[in-house]
Amino acid sequence: MRARPLFRLIPPSAIAIAPTAIAIALGLLALAFPAVPARAEEQPITLKDAPGLSEIAANCQGCHSLDYVRMNAPFIAPDVWKAEITKMRVAYGAPIDDDDTAKIVAYLAANYGKAE
Numbered sequence: 001m002r003a004r005p006l007f008r009l010i011p012p013s014a015i016a017i018a019p020t021a022i023a024i025a026l027g028l029l030a031l032a033f034p035a036v037p038a039r040a041e042e043q044p045i046t047l048k049d050a051p052g053l054s055e056i057a058a059n060c061q062g063c064h065s066l067d068y069v070r071m072n073a074p075f076i077a078p079d080v081w082k083a084e085i086t087k088m089r090v091a092y093g094a095p096i097d098d099d100d101t102a103k104i105v106a107y108l109a110a111n112y113g114k115a116e
């Protein structure tokens with residue numbers, strides 16, 4: 001008896017569905033191991049909600065997170081915040097106008113000033 005060629009062992013119908021099966025398997029793999037989701041561009045605001053917060057949100061997140069305010073609050077007395085924001089503007093070049101600066105300083109002094 002003549003040996004059958006190897007490819008005859010795989011029915012043509014199986015060959016026809018193979019690409020579909022591979023596609024489904026890859027799809028399942030992708031579902032099982034999703035890529036790390038891209039981080040949302042905007043950060044949730046984590047500071048107290050009070051007048052001035054929107055100016056902070058608009059002006060203070062370009063270079064670092066708002067956590068800087070909370071992390072440093074224990075060390076910054078209310079009247080030192082003005083110097084801190086001046087440092088952000090002058091030393092680090094933050095483009096914050098005088099109007100927003102006044103609101104930001106008032107907000108920080110009221111909500112994040114070190115208790116004396």
Ligand code: HEC
Nearest residue numbers: 059060061062063064068069072085088092093094095104
């Ligand atoms: C132009 C970039 C820039 C902007 C905008 C900016 N900062 Fe900063 N900030 C810095 C840099 C640079 C540092 C110090 C380096 C570091 O630790 O990352 C810093 C540090 C701080 C610190 C830590 C204490 C210190 O003096 O190092 C606080 C608090 C802070 N920033 C608050 C603010 C607030 C509030 C605003 C908005 C009014 C603001 N920053 C906007 C660049 C910026």
